Amino acid sequence: MSLTFDILLLLLLIVTALAVAWTKDLLAAAIIFSSYSLMMCLLWQHRGAPDVAMTEAAVGAGITTVLFLVAIGRTTRREK
Amino acid sequence: MLEALWNNVDYVASVVLFCIGLYIIIAKNNLIKKFLGLNIMETAVFAFIIALGVVDDGSPPIMGEGASGPFASPIPHALVLTGIVVAVSTTALALSLIIRIYRQCGTIEADELREME
Amino acid sequence: MKKALVAALLIIISIPMLIAVAAMPPHGDADSPVHTHVSARYIEHGEEEAGAENLVTGVLLNYRGLDTAGEVIVIFTALMAAFAVLITHPGRGEESGPTTAALDPEPGTEPESDSKAPPPISPVVSFMVRLLTPFTTLFAIYVILNGHVTPGGGFQGGAILGGMFIALTIVLGEDKVRTLLPRRAAPWMQGAAVFAFVAIGVIGAATTGYFLGYPTDASLHLVRELMMVVIEIGIGLGGAAIFATIFLQMEAE
Amino acid sequence: MYTWPHWLPLVVLTPLLGAALTPIVSLRTRHVAPWWALGMMTVTSVAAGMLILRVALEGPFSYLPGGWVRPYGIELRFDEFSASISVICLIGWLAVLYSFRYTEWLREVPKQRIPYYYALLLLNLGGMIGFVVTGDLFNLFVFLEILSLSGYALVAVSGEHIAEMAAFKYLLMGAISSLIVLFSVGILFGITGSLNMADVASRLGDTGSVAPAALALGMLTVGFMVKAALFPVHIWLPDAHSIAPSPISAVLSGLVVKLGILGMLRLYQIYYTSGIIDLFVLNQILVWLGAISIIMGAFFAVFQDDIKLMLAYSTISNIGYIVMGLGLFTNFSIIGGSVHVFNHAIIKATLFFAAGAMIYRTGYRTLSDLRGIGSSMPLTSIAISIGAISIVGIPPTAGFLCKWYIALGAFEANQPFFGFVLIFGALLIFVYYIRMVNAFYFQAPVRQEVVDATEAPASMLYPTLLLAALCLIMGVLGRIPLAFIEPAVQRLLTPLGG
Numbered sequence: 001m002s003l004t005f006d007i008l009l010l011l012l013l014i015v016t017a018l019a020v021a022w023t024k025d026l027l028a029a030a031i032i033f034s035s036y037s038l039m040m041c042l043l044w045q046h047r048g049a050p051d052v053a054m055t056e057a058a059v060g061a062g063i064t065t066v067l068f069l070v071a072i073g074r075t076t077r078r079e080k
Numbered sequence: 081m082l083e084a085l086w087n088n089v090d091y092v093a094s095v096v097l098f099c100i101g102l103y104i105i106i107a108k109n110n111l112i113k114k115f116l117g118l119n120i121m122e123t124a125v126f127a128f129i130i131a132l133g134v135v136d137d138g139s140p141p142i143m144g145e146g147a148s149g150p151f152a153s154p155i156p157h158a159l160v161l162t163g164i165v166v167a168v169s170t171t172a173l174a175l176s177l178i179i180r181i182y183r184q185c186g187t188i189e190a191d192e193l194r195e196m197e
Numbered sequence: 198m199k200k201a202l203v204a205a206l207l208i209i210i211s212i213p214m215l216i217a218v219a220a221m222p223p224h225g226d227a228d229s230p231v232h233t234h235v236s237a238r239y240i241e242h243g244e245e246e247a248g249a250e251n252l253v254t255g256v257l258l259n260y261r262g263l264d265t266a267g268e269v270i271v272i273f274t275a276l277m278a279a280f281a282v283l284i285t286h287p288g289r290g291e292e293s294g295p296t297t298a299a300l301d302p303e304p305g306t307e308p309e310s311d312s313k314a315p316p317p318i319s320p321v322v323s324f325m326v327r328l329l330t331p332f333t334t335l336f337a338i339y340v341i342l343n344g345h346v347t348p349g350g351g352f353q354g355g356a357i358l359g360g361m362f363i364a365l366t367i368v369l370g371e372d373k374v375r376t377l378l379p380r381r382a383a384p385w386m387q388g389a390a391v392f393a394f395v396a397i398g399v400i401g402a403a404t405t406g407y408f409l410g411y412p413t414d415a416s417l418h419l420v421r422e423l424m425m426v427v428i429e430i431g432i433g434l435g436g437a438a439i440f441a442t443i444f445l446q447m448e449a450e
Numbered sequence: 451m452y453t454w455p456h457w458l459p460l461v462v463l464t465p466l467l468g469a470a471l472t473p474i475v476s477l478r479t480r481h482v483a484p485w486w487a488l489g490m491m492t493v494t495s496v497a498a499g500m501l502i503l504r505v506a507l508e509g510p511f512s513y514l515p516g517g518w519v520r521p522y523g524i525e526l527r528f529d530e531f532s533a534s535i536s537v538i539c540l541i542g543w544l545a546v547l548y549s550f551r552y553t554e555w556l557r558e559v560p561k562q563r564i565p566y567y568y569a570l571l572l573l574n575l576g577g578m579i580g581f582v583v584t585g586d587l588f589n590l591f592v593f594l595e596i597l598s599l600s601g602y603a604l605v606a607v608s609g610e611h612i613a614e615m616a617a618f619k620y621l622l623m624g625a626i627s628s629l630i631v632l633f634s635v636g637i638l639f640g641i642t643g644s645l646n647m648a649d650v651a652s653r654l655g656d657t658g659s660v661a662p663a664a665l666a667l668g669m670l671t672v673g674f675m676v677k678a679a680l681f682p683v684h685i686w687l688p689d690a691h692s693i694a695p696s697p698i699s700a701v702l703s704g705l706v707v708k709l710g711i712l713g714m715l716r717l718y719q720i721y722y723t724s725g726i727i728d729l730f731v732l733n734q735i736l737v738w739l740g741a742i743s744i745i746m747g748a749f750f751a752v753f754q755d756d757i758k759l760m761l762a763y764s765t766i767s768n769i770g771y772i773v774m775g776l777g778l779f780t781n782f783s784i785i786g787g788s789v790h791v792f793n794h795a796i797i798k799a800t801l802f803f804a805a806g807a808m809i810y811r812t813g814y815r816t817l818s819d820l821r822g823i824g825s826s827m828p829l830t831s832i833a834i835s836i837g838a839i840s841i842v843g844i845p846p847t848a849g850f851l852c853k854w855y856i857a858l859g860a861f862e863a864n865q866p867f868f869g870f871v872l873i874f875g876a877l878l879i880f881v882y883y884i885r886m887v888n889a890f891y892f893q894a895p896v897r898q899e900v901v902d903a904t905e906a907p908a909s910m911l912y913p914t915l916l917l918a919a920l921c922l923i924m925g926v927l928g929r930i931p932l933a934f935i936e937p938a939v940q941r942l943l944t945p946l947g948g
């Protein structure tokens with residue numbers, strides 16, 4: 001059960017990372033990146049690192065995403 | 081070899097994510113996209129370091145009543161905490177620069193910027 | 198074409214990396230060097246030596262305190278950098294001389310720059326943010342103060358506080374939130390983490406003879422805990438102030 | 451006096467704390483900021499002097515923050531290579547002084563940015579000092595990040611649109627290289643379970659994990675190569691170093707790129723002591739990359755008209771000399787390379803300061819515009835000429851001794867080809883020097899501003915002259931740093947076991 005969960009999580013991480021690469025809409029890419037961070041946070045919680053998981057949730061998925069959103073708002077949403 | 085890779089599947093996933101991030105940085109033209117790639121790369125490195133400290137059937141390194149070993153190593157966790165802060169600092173600076181570049185040049189596509197130079 | 202080339206290059210790069218990680222000590226093995234060398238001592242004696250039940254906090258603030266001091270300086274550097282890159286016109290209340298930033302070519306001509314007028318905030322979102330603010334604050338304070346016992350600590354709490362700040366800015370508008378960070382106090386808040394670290398470090402140097410040293414005597418464990426809490430509060434306040442300021446600065450650009 | 455143990459944390463923390471206080475002291479008026487930064491650098495220099503005195507008298511020593519013994523805590527280690535903080539303090543102090551007038555003059559810099567400029571400069575210098583004195587791999591990474599982040603921002607501070615693009619290019623490559631460094635620190639931690647450099651070195655040999663150790667070595671080398679701007683990964687340097695304000699160019703070109711080299715030296719200490727991998731292949735690669743950098747950097751420098759761009763390319767060439775010296779891996783060549791780290795810092799700072807003074811007075815930055823400046827700014831022109839002579843390596847100056855030692859090393863290692871590469875590179879640089887002297891002294895001015903120019907203000911002129919004098923003095927007294935570095939190199943070349 002645990003191993004299945006792990007493999008699933010790792011595969012999902014790779015899929016979301018590829019999705020960030022393929023998405024042309026920067027706003028969508030930033031949100032997908034946020035979900036990637038949340039999944040990473042789940043993985044770390046599972047690996048016995050609650051401190052890091054908490055930081056990643058607050059900083060990686062929270063603050064970093066907000067900063068990206070501000071930057072996209074100030075510049076452009078479309079990738080050419 | 082394959083068995084060793086299977087045992088170290090966390091490390092392998094980190095390497096794959098690292099390379100995906102690097103691919104985004106090199107192959108994509110948009111500066112914000114490049115930075116999303118760098119963040120993926122950073123997270124991959126953190127995942128690698130966290131995986132170093134994992135112990136089978138281990139619990140988080142928090143002592144106190146009711147806690148029983150084996151405990152995961154606390155050092156990688158401390159390192160990654162520092163690393164996450166460094167990552168968000170770099171991101172903040174890079175995005176500030178991107179905003180300024182857009183202000184001055186009206187584009188954030190690397191090839192168009194290169195033509196302007 | 199370029200993309201295929203890059204992908205091929207990266208596959209070539211990944212092969213030695215995969216070979217190397219396959220030869221690493223097995224993942225999760227309790228006998229690997231990671232678990233038998235330095236961390237063995239941390240896990241065995243960390244609680245009484247470092248004075249924190251949460252060993253990660255013990256490592257961060259005590260064993261490897263200098264790293265954390267460096268970390269707060271890194272984020273302070275990011276703030277200074279954001280100022281140095283983004284300031285283009287006199288800030289509020291500062292010397293209101295003639296503006297020197299007449300550089301921007303024609304900012305009005307870009308199609309996307311009409312984003313100046315944001316869409317109105319939904320009343321539901323606005324209400325929820327305001328409703329959650331006290332609870333978020335309470336949670337952040339809990340996370341900061343209990344960092345040495347439970348998962349969390351100054352930095353996590355600071356990020357939560359900073360995030361709350363940002364949400365409030367979006368809902369209430371910049372001016373109301375700015376009053377929380379008055380101009381005279383702002384630099385003190387932003388540097389709080391660095392100051393807390395240096396102050397505790399110097400106290401440690403004066404009492405134990407080592408920079409960032411904590412009293413090891415069992416009877417003084419409350420003092421030690423207090424010193425840690427001071428650092429955590431400093432990191433929390435400083436982190437929150439820095440995140441909020443960077444956000445405001447990027448918004449104001 | 452010099453045995454007071456706390457000089458070591460003091461030398462790291464003074465500039466960093468000073469930076470954190472800069473926005474506060476300049477709340478009332480921003481004119482306090484430069485004086486504050488100068489004061490902080492003065493304190494730092496005093497502490498550095500004490501430390502160097504101690505290492506000269508007693509040999510290497512450590513400081514244990516928190517009192518945790520190796521390998522349980524972080525160790526600050528001061529050895530002969532750490533004595534390079536003398537150059538960091540010297541050039542840092544002069545750069546702050548030089549900035550007094552220079553930043554006020556930069557039109558594109560809004561005046562509100564100026565306190566943050568000084569804060570970033572202090573952070574950059576503090577980060578460098580920390581990088582040099584730390585004995586812990588992860589701590590090394592943290593200080594690397596402090597100095598890199600402040601470096602990126604300092605490139606962008608001048609506010610021209612090219613500046614921000616140059617800074618972004620620098621940031622992207624720098625951030626990737628930092629990540630690579632972090633990854634390999636993780637690998638080393640994974641196979642040894644320790645982060646202390648000396649402890650890693652002693653444990654690495656027994657682990658038997660050759661493949662991960664080799665990967666870590668390769669990746670660390672690549673990471674530090676990017677920071678040092680060696681040939682294939684140098685592309686960020688010319689733009690960043692030519693567009694930054696001149697005092698920052700001096701700091702970046704003279705000091706920051708050298709930290710990549712110092713990082714490599716630390717790496718060599720670890721790997722050579724442990725003996726886990728034969729470094730021969732790596733050395734060969736480094737020698738070749740160094741040789742290509744020498745030729746390529748000098749070649750591009752010859753064709754530049756922009757004086758600061760020319761100096762930036764010459765930095766790549768000189769990094770090539772240093773790396774070639776390390777890669778040849780003989781006694782002479784390593785000594786030559788490490789002393790060139792010191793000397794090139796002084797020479798390049800002289801050149802950038804002098805070039806900055808000319809740009810400050812005339813507003814032009816190309817050789818064709820600056821023709822005939824030798825008669826209107828004689829002292830600055832003399833300083834830039836002395837710098838140029840030194841960088842070519844003509845005997846009585848600082849550059850000669852290092853290149854001589856590296857060339858000796860090439861012959862000692864039985865690879866005379868690289869000795870010739872070195873001489874050829876020096877000849878190429880000589881061509882550019884001739885061009886510069888020709889333009890400054892023997893051509894008629896084409897710009898009115900050049901004719902009307904007077905010497906730069908004292909806060910810019912005296913640092914330039916002092917450094918130019920040092921270029922000459924170091925040529926005569928070059929034996930002092932040489933004697934200083936020699937025992938350290940001997941220790942580096944003697945593996946722990948043998």
